[in-house]
Amino acid sequence: MAGIRIKGLSKSYAANAEMAAVSGLDLDIKDNQFVTLLGPSGCGKTTTLRLIAGYLTPDKGTIEVGSRVISSAEGVAPPDKRGMGMVFQNYAVWPHKTVYENVVFGLKLRKIEKAECRRRVEATLDLVNLNGLESRFPGELSGGQQQRVALARSLVVEPEILLLDEPLSNLDAKLRERMRVELKQLQRRTGITFVYVTHDQAEALALSDQIAVMHGGRLQQYGTPDEVYRRPTNKTVADFMGIVNFVPAAAKRLASGALIANVAGVDIDVSVPAGVADGDPLDVAVRPENVDLARSSDGRPGLTGTVTEETFLGNIVEYWVELASGPAIRVQAHPTERFNVGETVHAQIRAGECSAFPRTEPTKQ
Amino acid sequence: MSVTAVAAEPRVQGRPSWFRLDTFVLGAAIVALIVLVVLPVASLLVGAVRSEDGLTFEYFERALTGRSYLRALGNSLVLGAWTGLLSIAIGVPLAWAVSRTNVPGKGLIQATATLSYLSPPFLTAIAFVNLFSPNAGIVNVFLRDVVGINFGFNIFTMSGLVFVTVLHTFPFVYLLASSALQSVDASYEEAAQILGASKIRTALTITAPLVAPAILSGTLLAFVNAIALFGSQAIIGLPGGIVTLPTRIYSLFDYPPQYGLASALSLLFIAITVIALYLQRAFLSRRSYVTLAGKGARPQLMDLGAGRWVLFGACVLTFIVAIALPYGTLAAVSFSKSWGLDFWQNLTFDNYRFILFDYDVTKRAIANSLLLAIIASTICVLLGTLLSWIDIRTKWPGRKILDYAALIPLGLPGIVMAVAILQFWLSMPVALYGTLGILLLAYVGRYVPLGVRAANSSLRQIDPSLEESARILGASWGKTLWEITLPLIRPGLFAGWLLVFVPVIQELSASILLFSSSSITLAVAIYNLYETGSTEPVAALALVNMVIVAGAIFFAQKFGGSKLGLKTGETSRSGAAS
Numbered sequence: 036m037a038g039i040r041i042k043g044l045s046k047s048y049a050a051n052a053e054m055a056a057v058s059g060l061d062l063d064i065k066d067n068q069f070v071t072l073l074g075p076s077g078c079g080k081t082t083t084l085r086l087i088a089g090y091l092t093p094d095k096g097t098i099e100v101g102s103r104v105i106s107s108a109e110g111v112a113p114p115d116k117r118g119m120g121m122v123f124q125n126y127a128v129w130p131h132k133t134v135y136e137n138v139v140f141g142l143k144l145r146k147i148e149k150a151e152c153r154r155r156v157e158a159t160l161d162l163v164n165l166n167g168l169e170s171r172f173p174g175e176l177s178g179g180q181q182q183r184v185a186l187a188r189s190l191v192v193e194p195e196i197l198l199l200d201e202p203l204s205n206l207d208a209k210l211r212e213r214m215r216v217e218l219k220q221l222q223r224r225t226g227i228t229f230v231y232v233t234h235d236q237a238e239a240l241a242l243s244d245q246i247a248v249m250h251g252g253r254l255q256q257y258g259t260p261d262e263v264y265r266r267p268t269n270k271t272v273a274d275f276m277g278i279v280n281f282v283p284a285a286a287k288r289l290a291s292g293a294l295i296a297n298v299a300g301v302d303i304d305v306s307v308p309a310g311v312a313d314g315d316p317l318d319v320a321v322r323p324e325n326v327d328l329a330r331s332s333d334g335r336p337g338l339t340g341t342v343t344e345e346t347f348l349g350n351i352v353e354y355w356v357e358l359a360s361g362p363a364i365r366v367q368a369h370p371t372e373r374f375n376v377g378e379t380v381h382a383q384i385r386a387g388e389c390s391a392f393p394r395t396e397p398t399k400q
Numbered sequence: 401m402s403v404t405a406v407a408a409e410p411r412v413q414g415r416p417s418w419f420r421l422d423t424f425v426l427g428a429a430i431v432a433l434i435v436l437v438v439l440p441v442a443s444l445l446v447g448a449v450r451s452e453d454g455l456t457f458e459y460f461e462r463a464l465t466g467r468s469y470l471r472a473l474g475n476s477l478v479l480g481a482w483t484g485l486l487s488i489a490i491g492v493p494l495a496w497a498v499s500r501t502n503v504p505g506k507g508l509i510q511a512t513a514t515l516s517y518l519s520p521p522f523l524t525a526i527a528f529v530n531l532f533s534p535n536a537g538i539v540n541v542f543l544r545d546v547v548g549i550n551f552g553f554n555i556f557t558m559s560g561l562v563f564v565t566v567l568h569t570f571p572f573v574y575l576l577a578s579s580a581l582q583s584v585d586a587s588y589e590e591a592a593q594i595l596g597a598s599k600i601r602t603a604l605t606i607t608a609p610l611v612a613p614a615i616l617s618g619t620l621l622a623f624v625n626a627i628a629l630f631g632s633q634a635i636i637g638l639p640g641g642i643v644t645l646p647t648r649i650y651s652l653f654d655y656p657p658q659y660g661l662a663s664a665l666s667l668l669f670i671a672i673t674v675i676a677l678y679l680q681r682a683f684l685s686r687r688s689y690v691t692l693a694g695k696g697a698r699p700q701l702m703d704l705g706a707g708r709w710v711l712f713g714a715c716v717l718t719f720i721v722a723i724a725l726p727y728g729t730l731a732a733v734s735f736s737k738s739w740g741l742d743f744w745q746n747l748t749f750d751n752y753r754f755i756l757f758d759y760d761v762t763k764r765a766i767a768n769s770l771l772l773a774i775i776a777s778t779i780c781v782l783l784g785t786l787l788s789w790i791d792i793r794t795k796w797p798g799r800k801i802l803d804y805a806a807l808i809p810l811g812l813p814g815i816v817m818a819v820a821i822l823q824f825w826l827s828m829p830v831a832l833y834g835t836l837g838i839l840l841l842a843y844v845g846r847y848v849p850l851g852v853r854a855a856n857s858s859l860r861q862i863d864p865s866l867e868e869s870a871r872i873l874g875a876s877w878g879k880t881l882w883e884i885t886l887p888l889i890r891p892g893l894f895a896g897w898l899l900v901f902v903p904v905i906q907e908l909s910a911s912i913l914l915f916s917s918s919s920i921t922l923a924v925a926i927y928n929l930y931e932t933g934s935t936e937p938v939a940a941l942a943l944v945n946m947v948i949v950a951g952a953i954f955f956a957q958k959f960g961g962s963k964l965g966l967k968t969g970e971t972s973r974s975g976a977a978s
Contacts (some may be wrong), residue, residue: 088594113595121591123587
């Protein structure tokens with residue numbers, strides 16, 4: 036019904052195509068889904084959103100909604116003819132209109148009769164927990180309330196697609212958490228397709244059905260939160276999705292013929308990407324929660340190292356462990372068993388939770 | 401001071417508070433403000449109701465019923481209203497073009513607005529008289545003698561007066577409107593568009609209400625400035641029989657001077673100005689949405705396609721009419737032996753030689769104006785610094801009253817300021833009348849708000865901790881002011897200095913009542929020469945005036961790194977005037 040299909044989309048602000056804000060983007064956003072465009076600032080996520088909204092004309096490629104092409108280099112359906120909703124980072128709640136006037140704006144444009152307008156505005160304000168504030172001006176509302184006005188204004192016209200540009204980034208941490216839950220519930224209840232832009236990976240993981248990780252104007256990976264966190268397709272994604280250690284290793288061919296990674300003589304049973312030959316240098320992406328520390332090895336093969344730093348964070352304890360082979364890794368462990376700085380520990384890496392990548396650039400920690 | 405002494409007896413080591421340098425200096429600043437502004441205005445009030453036998457309302461009665469006064473009042477209001485409306489008609493489209501479209505030559509428009517604002521209208525008026533006076537204006541002469549149609553444009557009419565005044569006042573609307581348009585974030589408009597509103601609908605329901613307060617505010621500033629201009633109203637209005645409040649008040653000083661009536665009429669004039677300025681402030685503050693977007697606003701730009709060249713044409717036309725034509729004319733007149741259709745046949749430097757070397761009056765006038773402008777700007781800025789320091793850094797009771805007192809001159813048209821100063825100092829036992837001193841008092845009193853504003857906005861950007869850390873290291877109040885505060889706000893003060901210098905060097909409205917033959921100023925010399933019909937030397941003197949102003953601006957940009965603060969919406973309220 037209201038899926039979005041993006042094909043070969045490119046947009047560049049500068050004259051030279053090298054500096055493209057978005058290049059060759061393919062993305063298939065299914066109906067009723069919560070899809071997040073995630074990436075650091077300048078990765079092209081906001082540009083993509085503004086291309087979907089119709090504020091920008093693509094240099095190449097197309098955007099289709101349903102079976103209708105709404106954007107191509109030849110022409111763009113203007114934003115006011117797209118029937119989408121959009122929530123802006125600064126909310127863009129009109130300061131000269133009351134809450135009611137803000138929300139009813141879109142309905143008036145659709146020539147809805149007055150009583151029906153009132154009914155729908157009230158229902159929508161109910162939905163975002165703003166009832167009773169109809170006659171307030173935005174200047175008299177808190178940031179969170181303004182945010183809800185912006186949401187209500189977009190929702191009241193019942194768009195099939197709602198675009199959200201970092202809508203929570205101006206809120207304080209507590210409110211952000213609450214709005215996050217509300218947004219997710221709202222999306223489920225309404226069945227509207229949400230396209231959500233953020234640079235906050237935790238927010239993306241918590242909210243999305245699908246995450247599109249972008250970097251340098253290109254799509255890096257498109258998958259479920261579980262996939263992009265646990266099975267990153269490249270080092271950029273692995274690095275962006277949370278804390279990660281890149282442990283230097285070498286590819287090793289087992290007698291069975293399978294390739295695995297070998298870290299300082301210890302085999303780590305991760306699948307090695309295609310195109311890697313026996314002995315090639317690798318980086319194994321190890322998240323800090325996927326290393327088990329112990330005082331004795333219990334006979335299992337594992338790495339040894341020395342604890343150089345210990346930080347108690349409440350629910351976990353974070354260690355820096357300098358491996359005997361040289362590199363230092365970050366480890367997060369449950370606080371029940373504590374290790375002291377200077378202690379020698381055995382580190383077991385949970386191979387099933389790790390990924391290996393060919394070493395093409397210097398590892399960064 | 402030893403540490404133990406301070407710790408044990410914090411107050412013992414200090415001198416009594418009334419004797420400390422800060423109290424003394426700041427107290428002196430307050431006294432200066434009272435003498436410069438408050439007392440003269442008070443003497444205006446007294447003068448309007450005092451007669452030989454006590455209290456009287458006779459002057460007010462005459463001012464409010466006499467036909468000649470009512471006609472002057474009516475003319476002033478008509479002039480102000482038309483000027484305000486036409487300022488919108490010119491200022492808003494230009495502002496929109498610069499802030500929201502891809503029109504070429506935005507720098508030219510910005511420059512036109514700045515130059516129009518800086519040009520004293522009495523010079524523009526003289527230039528247009530040379531072109532459009534019914535008998536001798538060369539455009540009219542050309543139409544009559546060469547083309548053969550006896551149907552020229554008579555500048556000595558209300559239309560002519562409005563036209564010349566608008567060229568000076570449209571920048572008020574332009575500057576405020578363009579800064580408002582620039583600070584409306586595109587997301588406000590985009591939000592309306594994605595909900596289905598067309599471009600026109602968005603402009604009408606979202607953009608227009610957001611910028612309306614700024615436009616209204618600019619219009620009221622245009623109104624207040626327009627009605628206060630003595631020079632253009634005397635040069636264009638009087639020959640056409642159009643008497644306005646400033647020229648009517650001026651004529652009350654023909655012998656015998658009628659102080660009581662002049663005071664009453666001045667108070668009436670102040671009332672109009674103050675009401676307009678009050679409305680202006682209310683519009684700007686009550687619904688100043690545009691500031692909400694704050695920094696980093698990203699205005700929505702419109703691609704006009706080929707239409708942008710049409711708009712560019714309109715901008716070029718504005719430049720030609722407002723700048724090129726008047727200054728081109730003045731330049732041509734100043735180099736001609738005798739202004740007329742064939743002026744280019746005998747060009748000469750004689751006019752310049754006359755005013756710069758031969759004629760004592762103009763030589764003296766130039767020297768007087770330079771001296772007065774330099775001293776007045778310096779005092780205004782220093783006084784402004786002290787007054788805003790009290791406002792921002794102290795918790796003194798009554799400091800807000802001080803702040804308002806410093807704003808009073810914004811509501812005083814130049815001629816009213818002169819009447820007030822005259823009233824006050826004539827009743828004092830010091831003989832100031834006819835000296836440079838009384839002119840200095842008038843200039844400082846009139847332009848001290850500009851100094852306060854410049855210092856105020858600079859001082860607000862300096863965190864108090866920068867001063868406090870000097871004090872804790874042992875620096876005295878004076879030392880801190882000298883070593884920390886003043887150097888930090890120097891760029892702002894420099895801009896403020898120029899903002900005072902430019903209007904003072906070409907001040908006419910107040911000077912015309914206060915000068916004597918020894919204290920004659922540049923603008924008065926131009927006006928008097930013009931009255932005696934010396935067209936060509938007047939033009940030369942006008943250009944000398946502009947060269948001085950241009951030199952000051954160059955000086956500001958080179959050493960102050962500032963653009964006179966004219967780029968922002970914080971444009972001055974009384975500004976350059978004559």
